[in-house]
Amino acid sequence: VIMATGHAQADPMLDKAAADPANWAMQAGNIENHRYSELKQITSENVKDLQVAWTFSTGVLRGHEGGPLVIGDTMYVHSPFPNKVFAINLEDHSMIWKYEPKQDPSVIAVMCCDTVNRGLAYGDGKIILGQADTTLVALDAKTGEEVWKIVNGNPKIGETNTNAPHIFKDKVITGISGGEFGVRGHLTAYDLKTGKELWKGYSVGPDDEMLFDPEKTMTWTDGKMAPVGKDSSLKTWEGDQWKIGGGTTWGWFSYDPETNLVYYGSANPSTWNPKQRPGDNKWTMSIIARDLDTGVAKWVYQMTPHDEWDYDGVNEMILADIKVKGQDRKALVHLDRNGFGYTLDRVTGELLVAEKFDPTVNWATHVDMKTGRPQVDPKYSTLQNGEDVNTKGICPAALGTKDQQPAAFSPKTGLFYVPTNHVCMDYEPYQVEYIAGQPYVGATLSMYPTPGSHGGMGNFIAWDAGTGKIVWSKPEKFSVWSGALATAGDVNFYGTLEGFIKAVDNDGKELWKFKTPSGVIGNVTTWERKGKQYIGVLSGIGGWAGIGLAASLEKSTDGLGAVGGYKELARYTELGGVLMVFALPDSVIKQTTVAAK
């Protein structure tokens, strides 16, 4: 139920489209980031019969993240750079229109983790595309014609875009990438009708630029919420370092109409060499809740103060009304890169749960629930071990126990289905100088499967966010870099880097798998048309985990350390770019329907 308490006007077109489970009208299925569908033609009984219904090549190689949108008879598919957009007629799979922006390809060199794009947004009769070069363009959903176009950043200083713009009410919300280039992150709201900038909230810097109210912006302090106070960010940086301090905003955003708050995370502080930036580096690595209308932060919580491992805090915030430690809560659930699964009260920002969602996480022993700070194990502190020292065996690796691959929440089971990494690293920080538009990394990394474990680099897990416990964990050979889908049919889907799409039941039992053309880092989606439920996923290896293949890198420590760890991938898959669509055969649907009666 959407209750407009803020001043923003709801977008009736989007609200209507999103309310119908036959559509998949936003990247996460809903504004709460559930990636859950009420559709249940495909069940744990019949999913074994799932078949490929049709396919569509985007004509682009490299990593295909995000997924298609489906609104009525039209599907909207996007591609990585050069960020093509296709409107596909679902009747005959021909193209209604296609759009290909002209972009300076030099932007590719300043994209840290492949030329990915996490998808389109739909609202007010428009399709919003965030181009790699930070151009945000609104296309007429019917014709593909440009309605408005603005520029959100400057690739010449390393600012790029990979995030999916999100439409909440009358606003388009977008972030910015470039933490590996010293970009100072911000979340920005544009007017959906005109593209006019409405507000911009930086992650770091002076209060007014962060839209932080020293008195009213709250944070978890000594076991309760308290105002952040004046210069809460500036105080945690040395001199002007915040100006190249990172805290980019390249992940997923969610929105609660009741609180009128937008929830998202900020990424790592720049550089990766912690020695060079003393202090907590606030508010990098933080969950931030901002008023949709004004952008003012209502509350904030920093997960990894003074990051020493590149544990960006951008992973999605899932808004769920669940029991937490026995009590009904309006919760925000966030499975962070640092390996802790956090549950907060999304209204107040109170910290409720913070537990490891991979037991092998070792950089911190636990999170102190009073201060909210992780207790760092000095053995794995790249700061304490110092510059030019290779700290070995840190778990998780820089790409975290989970990276951008979004989890799904099933209101039916109350559980979170989480695609995870099971990777550790060696990390050697070194002195680096900031030069605008050049990498500002300052660390050499090697990654490898978690030692002494099942040998694989990933798990697909079920997470109980109310207690902070792993319910089950299904090992995978490689990181599960694809977004999950949970359904009312008691089947959960995800893709693998080798290229499988898999279905598991609510107990994690594998029921079906299919080998798609390339590795899967897209997010699984579902929709219905003419009485048939479809499952869709983009197949196309890449992203950080697949950067070796995507960018033809061979040195183990290249690709920010990912190349060596994932080198075996080359035995399983090649680049691609294909939307795969699945459905049950008519005969099975008939049986299912009969059985249901």
Place this chain on the structure above:
Amino acid sequence: VIMATGHAQADPMLDKAAADPANWAMQAGNIENHRYSELKQITSENVKDLQVAWTFSTGVLRGHEGGPLVIGDTMYVHSPFPNKVFAINLEDHSMIWKYEPKQDPSVIAVMCCDTVNRGLAYGDGKIILGQADTTLVALDAKTGEEVWKIVNGNPKIGETNTNAPHIFKDKVITGISGGEFGVRGHLTAYDLKTGKELWKGYSVGPDDEMLFDPEKTMTWTDGKMAPVGKDSSLKTWEGDQWKIGGGTTWGWFSYDPETNLVYYGSANPSTWNPKQRPGDNKWTMSIIARDLDTGVAKWVYQMTPHDEWDYDGVNEMILADIKVKGQDRKALVHLDRNGFGYTLDRVTGELLVAEKFDPTVNWATHVDMKTGRPQVDPKYSTLQNGEDVNTKGICPAALGTKDQQPAAFSPKTGLFYVPTNHVCMDYEPYQVEYIAGQPYVGATLSMYPTPGSHGGMGNFIAWDAGTGKIVWSKPEKFSVWSGALATAGDVNFYGTLEGFIKAVDNDGKELWKFKTPSGVIGNVTTWERKGKQYIGVLSGIGGWAGIGLAASLEKSTDGLGAVGGYKELARYTELGGVLMVFALPDSVIKQTTVAAK
């Protein structure tokens, strides 16, 4: 039955592999170029249930011609430039090895009709790859290691390779591309064991370089076979023009162990401006039969003397023992680009049948059966109309009633299943100068669907080569640029440029279709593994018909005139490069097996 009458040693490995219908050991399924399989698990009854079994992205975009080879548990897949080769373990679809040659990408600019490659050859434990840059490389089939490597031409003067090498006994046979660059074509035999050149027969030039014996090389003359005589080629060219005279050999080759003859066709004379090269331009546009051991031509037949329309004669020669005009014949059947379907006696070279396989062919009224020459309609003679005059409404267009897309022959029905074009053109020749390595075309073309017909640009037809009659013709929106497959299950397959793979019964009734990721210009193949019959096809738009998409060309007359004609393709498909594999669901196979008992 293979009877070795020549001196060449049979290759037992290939013979054994090819004899087993569970394999698909050569591009055409057999040396007679049948593209027919004895497999019949998939029938006209159950083909409607065909489903995608697995998929594999090659990581390369642009036109994917040819098809995979299957030998036992291993599949060998190739790609267009850069001509990757993958050995795939059919048990788990992982790669056993992959090979990627380093080639100077400047070769792309001298490939007339996309960066296609028509596939690999298997024999003597080796996989033979013909690279775009004319390097011919033998790889160890088990390890992918290079066994030998030779160079067959020089891209700097426009010599390139797109043809599939063919292995006949102990030899690798390959041709050369570059007719649009004044390349003088030749067929060359290399030793399968060592890569040593054994013989080379040019299409045009002095007798000794053509390996023509003035007394023993025969041709159809006044209703019977007679020796070609001395200087049979030189006499039909002005001065040295034969040196840049074309007659390239980029098509398919076949072999009859009984006659020990290799059969193939030669392409157009260069330039496309007929005024600049008076004479019959022998032996361009010809069917040539050469002794496998010596390369000496036993007979030759020119289909289009003094070409004025670019009707390359390279289409495949299908060797079939059929009734021709009531008499049992060892026939050679050739559906030529010029729109005539030819049936010859493959032992003697006698002309038996020459009839239009598209009734709208208009450039010639008929073939004079005594002289073997087409009777040109002066209205469509680009020579008679002259330079800088646009001759309009010529049917077929330059890409012919059929281009490289190979037909299938079913010994069961005795019919040929032929993918065809249904396209006409305007053709305006102009003066052009030869500059080595530069296009030597000399004509501006426009292409369009055959006027006054069904509106589409293609047909899939059944052809009776014994009588020269179309048995049925199934219209298609675009040219059928994919190779056909006929099966003992009474189902015939082909792909379409929009991206469908289709199955029709022996009467041309469409039984099934599936939308693959991209347009299909690959050739459909079939094999069996663990009791299951599979159908495979490469999906990836390109080739001459798809050059607008493949090379991002937009001007109508670009791409040698193909861009305008096929511009609507952009509404249906994007570039891709995916192997699609299909099979029946287990439940259907069980039913079929039960029913068969």
